[in-house]
Amino acid sequence: MSTPKEHEKLSDYISSQKLKQSHKRLTVLKAISASPKRHLTAHEVLALLNKKRSGIGQATVYRSLRLLCDAGVLNELRCEDGSSRYEFASAGSHHDHLICTKCGRFVEVFDPEIERLQDKLFARHGFYPERHKLELYGVCRMCKR
Amino acid sequence: MSTPKEHEKLSDYISSQKLKQSHKRLTVLKAISASPKRHLTAHEVLALLNKKRSGIGQATVYRSLRLLCDAGVLNELRCEDGSSRYEFASAGSHHDHLICTKCGRFVEVFDPEIERLQDKLFARHGFYPERHKLELYGVCRMCKR
DNA sequence: TCGATATTGATAATCATTATCATTTTAACG
DNA sequence: CGTTAAAATGATAATGATTATCAATATCGA
Structure with missing residues (x-):
């Protein structure tokens, strides 16, 4: 499951904000892309990564999710239980x-x-x-x- | 600002559930009724009560709010910042x-x-x-x- | 009034998330 | 290529709203 468009969006945002590329951040994005389940929580993303012994800590997961939202790659859905879920913000598709x-x-x-x-x-x-x-x-x- | 209807709803619920009347719980309800501000948070209700030196603790405020919701007196609105606000559930008025x-x-x-x-x-x-x-x-x- | 049971307050615990800070990576520049 | 300033990271503490715990208190029917 490749996500060229998402990678590009992320890269564009990173350069526009003078941030730096990072392997782990990309790994987070790939894990979300590869998961059959959509609307994942931070906790679920962390679980996906732990399964692969990625060595990515929860702080990085939260930071990556926020950055991916800022970059327009993901949308955050605040759920009623107080947690958030994340979905791809596939360009211009409000729903x-x-x-x-x-x-x-x-x-x-x-x-x-x-x-x-x-x-x-x-x-x-x-x-x-x-x-x-x-x-x-x-x-x-x-x-x- | 009286609320005969709300008091009655509360009393009915209390007897139907074999609970007991309590002075402090009524005080919470009255404080909410008397406030010009609607859609109060638990924290705001607590502040209203503290101003009057009611001697009502926050645990009781939270418990009262929940019970008032269960009794159908209040509605809980889960806000995006993770907190809740409470409004009167004036009978059958969905909005x-x-x-x-x-x-x-x-x-x-x-x-x-x-x-x-x-x-x-x-x-x-x-x-x-x-x-x-x-x-x-x-x-x-x-x-x- | 008595006793069973609900209520309360103080406080610890919880849960998702954010902040802190020392260490590690990244990448622009010489 | 190394240097180096700035960004990213991990471990962990802190936060904020809310819930749980438990001993002390209030309620209310008998």
Whole structure:
């Protein structure tokens, strides 16, 4: 599972901010790319890396995740339990989430009509819109039976 | 500022669960009712009580807030910074929130059309709907200028 | 009033995350 | 190539919101 686009985004950000390349940071990105599971927590990323005896500490995982967000490679999703999950910010693809309360599965959804109505709500109350967060909690098809 | 309805809800819950009335728990509820500020954090409630030398500890504040939620008197809003805010669950009034990113003001909003479209999203993905969370972040009228 | 049980306060523990700081890497420059 | 300043890292302490513990206190039905 290669991620040329993500690597490039990261490199661009690193040079734009006068940071330095680092093996370990790249290893974190690769581990996330290679995982079949999306929407990983920092703890889960750490577990992926430990399995490979990468010698990468948790501080570095947290730092890398933050930097990857700053670089626009990942999006951070603040969960209700107080932890965060990270997903790839595949260019310009805003979406919301359906979340199964039984198995924790995340499904990415998008409804342009909802987006439009949200903007109307902002306008109606004199708000300058910045962003929004829509999470739909329920039981997925698999968990229903 | 009286809250006969809230007191009653609380009493009903207390007897249904075979708990006991407590002076301090009522004081917490009254303090929240009396505050002009809505959407208070546990910390803010504690501050309200300390100002009055109530002798109520933080553990009791947290316990009371949780119980008031269980009793259906309050709703808990998990904020993105990891803390929670509490609002009155004035019977059957589901709503979402517009939140000012400058001053932190909360505005309660509701759009039946958005609700309907959310249900369609649940259905389209085979989810049994339980609840949702919609938060619109922007800059309010006051903070814009 | 008595006694079983709920409530409380002080404080320790938890959990995710961030800060600190000494050590190691990176990479621009000579 | 080495030097070297700055960034990255690991181990660990600190943070902040919240929950758990447990002995002391309050509640309330008999």
